[in-house]
Amino acid sequence: MIAGLEAIKDALHSGKALDRIYLDNQLRGSEQAAIKKLAAQFGVPVNYVPAQKLQSFNVGNHGGCIAQIARVQYQNLQDIISFVVEKGEVPLLLILDGITDIRNIGGIARTAWCCGVHAIIIPDRGVGALNDDAILTSAGALEEIPVCRVNSLMKAVDELHMNGIKVFASEMTASKCIYDCDFTVPAAIVMGSEEKGVYPALLKVCDENISIPMKNNFESLNVSVATGMILYEVMKQRDL
Template structure:
């Protein structure tokens, strides 16, 4: 990990939050107490930044400096609140097209999805603050810089994100292997968000139940499944193909 990506100590972390710097994760000594700790916890909660309680040896492995029981990792991307993204897209006359990543942990897959999202006109990617691969330098490299060209919304609850999408008239569609409808039967011209689950577990049940529709990608023969980034590419290409005659639908940044 690059030392420049570390934020070491309590006051430097507070100042990073107050300056609007995006934080990817906070590592905190498991027996920490004292000045500013509750304030830091509240800042982390307000900004949907995960906090991991760790032994002091973990913190010492990051730095030899006086870390005061806290080391944070600065994010390589700037996160944007979901409602702000929706408002921005709509104000420019665009039809929202989002990807929601549920349990996708491989950073190379996340980077590849971001790259395809930009190429196919998707404007935003929604990720949870826990249970997803870190958006670090490796992810940025895998995305070929696309993570800086698409809106990233990190949320504390994917269920609440679905509620926000619904309140804004955005349909939520789940990509699932056993769905009856096929990807080419879906209407991606409408404002929509596509949920992609992990290759091992798929979409969590509560998200599947909250989705407005479900669809599958046909597979020739009896092979198990597509790689998640490949599946995302197939879906996003279908969405772009449907939206091509409607230039406003591809309006983005």
């Protein structure tokens, strides 16, 4: 943790990666505005929280502002795509929408790294923190695979489309089975939470909705397991 407005501003200017900034929701004035502006400039999410939340971090002299240092170095999405293409490889990206369980995120990262995913794309809000526990659960994969944090998954899909990348959304009621999809093209796979699935508006901008066949009807598969099934089908098609 980094405590205090000045310390956080210094950290941002020095290039230190921050996971997010917690601001007292009663804080007002030019200093608060300056932190908000800097956070937007460096792409760091700001959470407005009550004073009790800040006290729970057990960090003294914070002056209403605490930042959490990132364990993951976030990458620029376009830079990753360009790097992959320049290497002569076919892009494969994974988008996580609303997945909050860090055990699932860790498991997904392990499988993604093993299956040759070039980057994981996450939103700046509504996703589990990529903290020490997530990295431990991933067996270190989150320190290997690039992670791109974006302020809008919808805009990220637009950027993927502009780069000629087809976006598939995993949706258990979709009529198209993963075995009938062509994953040899530049592709991104969207995985949603087990409870809510992929956000409806995000589904609409994806190119195809795909499903995993099941012998018996059930509410849903574990999202980490489902991701593994899809990624191994992608790997099988690309390696044949």
